[in-house]
Amino acid sequence: MLRNSFTRNSRQGFNLVELLVVMAVMGILAGLLLPALAKAKGQVRTARCINNQRQLLLAWSLYNGDNSEAAVANGHGVPSSPISLSSSASESAFRKFWVPGDDHFYYPAFTNAHLLIDPQYALFGSYLSSAAIYKCPEDKGTVNVPNVGKIPHVRSYAMNEYVGWSLDPEELNPDYRTFTKSSDMKAPTDVFVFQEVHPDNICFPAFVVRMPGEPEQFYHYPASLHNGQGVVTFADGHGETHRWVDSRTTPPVTGRILAHWNDSPGNADLAWIRERTSYRIDGQP
Numbered sequence: 001m002l003r004n005s006f007t008r009n010s011r012q013g014f015n016l017v018e019l020l021v022v023m024a025v026m027g028i029l030a031g032l033l034l035p036a037l038a039k040a041k042g043q044v045r046t047a048r049c050i051n052n053q054r055q056l057l058l059a060w061s062l063y064n065g066d067n068s069e070a071a072v073a074n075g076h077g078v079p080s081s082p083i084s085l086s087s088s089a090s091e092s093a094f095r096k097f098w099v100p101g102d103d104h105f106y107y108p109a110f111t112n113a114h115l116l117i118d119p120q121y122a123l124f125g126s127y128l129s130s131a132a133i134y135k136c137p138e139d140k141g142t143v144n145v146p147n148v149g150k151i152p153h154v155r156s157y158a159m160n161e162y163v164g165w166s167l168d169p170e171e172l173n174p175d176y177r178t179f180t181k182s183s184d185m186k187a188p189t190d191v192f193v194f195q196e197v198h199p200d201n202i203c204f205p206a207f208v209v210r211m212p213g214e215p216e217q218f219y220h221y222p223a224s225l226h227n228g229q230g231v232v233t234f235a236d237g238h239g240e241t242h243r244w245v246d247s248r249t250t251p252p253v254t255g256r257i258l259a260h261w262n263d264s265p266g267n268a269d270l271a272w273i274r275e276r277t278s279y280r281i282d283g284q285p
Contacts, residue, residue: 045136045137045138045226046138046226046229046231046241048137049136049137049138049156049196049225049226049231050231050233050239050240050241052132052133052134052135052136052157053157053194053196053231053232053233053239054233054237054239055128055133056124056128056133056134056157056193056194056233057193057194057233057235057237057239058127059098059124059127059128060072060098060124060159060193060194061182061237062127063098063123063124063127064181064182069181069182069183070180070181071163071164071179071180071181071182072097072098072123072124072164073095073096073097073098073123073164073166074097074098074159074160074161074163074164074165074166074205074206075095075097075161075165075166075167075204075205075206076097076101076102076103076167076203076204076205076206077095077097077100077101077102077167078100078101078102078106078108078109078121095166095167096121096122096123097122097123097166097205098122098123098124098159098164098205099115099116099121099122099123099124099134099155099205100115100121100122100205101155101203101204101205102203102204103203103204104143104203104257107143107145109155110143110153110154110155110202111143111145111151111152111153111154112154113131113134113154114131116128116131116134116154116155117129117130117131131154134154134155134156134157135154135155135156136156136157136196136223136225136231138225138226139153139156139196139199139223139225140152140199140253141153141156141199141200141202141253141255142255144255150255153199153202155202156196156197156199156202156223157194157195157196157197158194158195158197158202158204158205158206158207158220159193159194159195159205159206159207160191160192160193160194160195160206160207160209160277160278161204161206161207161208161209161277162176162177162178162179162191162209162277162278163179163191163193163235164179164180165178165180165206173211173213173214174281175211175213175280175281175282176211176277176278176279176280176281177278177279177280177281178278179191179235179278182235185235186279187279188234188235188236189234189235189236189238190234190275190276191234191235191276191277191278192232192233192234192235192273192276192277193233193234193235194232194233195207195220195222195223195230195231195232195273196222196223196225196230196231196232197220197221197222197223198220198221198222198223198224198251198253198258199223199225199253200251200253200254200255200256200257200258201220201221201257201258201260202220203220204220207220208220208260209273209274209277210270210274211274211277211278212274215261215263216263216264216265216266216267216270217261217262217263217264217270218249218260218261218262218264218267218270219260219261219262220260221249221250221251221258221262222242222244222249222269222273224244224249224250226241228243228244228250229241229242229243229244230242230244232276234276242272244269245268245269246264246267246268246269246270248262248264248267249264249267249269249270
């Protein structure tokens with residue numbers, strides 16, 4: 001009898017009000033948890049980007065050690081075309097750099113991952129076998145190839161042009177040290193080697209910097225893909241995220257090519273990059 005009474009009076013599920021309350025609570029919890037989850041995923045991608053650059057830095061260090069401390073060749077150009085060695089030289093030579101790359105319109109360097117890992121084309125090809133190392137996980141940039149369409153580009157990073165520059169020295173500021181050997185750096189903790197580049201602005205393997213005494217301009221914009229920050233790695237082996245503070249440093253990513261030589265007077269971010277690119281040969285600040 002008691003059993004039958006319990007069966008008749010037992011509740012078989014939620015009523016409508018209770019269901020709405022449960023759904024409301026779940027919505028509140030989702031609203032609280034999803035931003036935290038998105039933030040955690042972003043932190044994981046930032047950590048992967050830092051690790052990518054550290055792998056590049058390790059390859060840079062290994063190459064130096066295998067070549068009597070000579071820094072790996074840096075500059076701009078591709079193995080399939082002759083590159084002038086100086087503005088006055090009549091001869092040209094085929095040159096390899098840590099990776100190939102030229103202006104925005106040499107599409108293979110931006111779309112063919114094989115060129116990054118094949119020693120025939122890239123000096124780092126003997127040290128790194130994964131093309132994924134060259135791509136920031138936050139980088140969704142594409143290259144608009146004629147008659148093909150938009151293709152994700154394969155490289156997010158560039159090397160400080162004052163590190164290992166092996167083309168015309170007149171392209172750099174003669175007042176500042178060019179580091180042809182890793183031992184040339186008196187303070188490696190203050191010299192960046194690799195930098196993330198704005199997805200619409202990446203082209204050369206070298207990250208071009210206009211130094212003090214030259215116009216205050218960005219040739220390459222740094223990337224700001226990590227919640228307004230970019231990843232930079234230094235010659236002593238450490239990597240860090242840096243938050244850019246001037247809105248002129250972080251133009252939006254549109255998928256269209258960003259022009260170079262952009263004036264930015266009084267930009268604290270440009271000053272920060274300059275200070276970590278090189279130092280004056282005469283020792284002056």
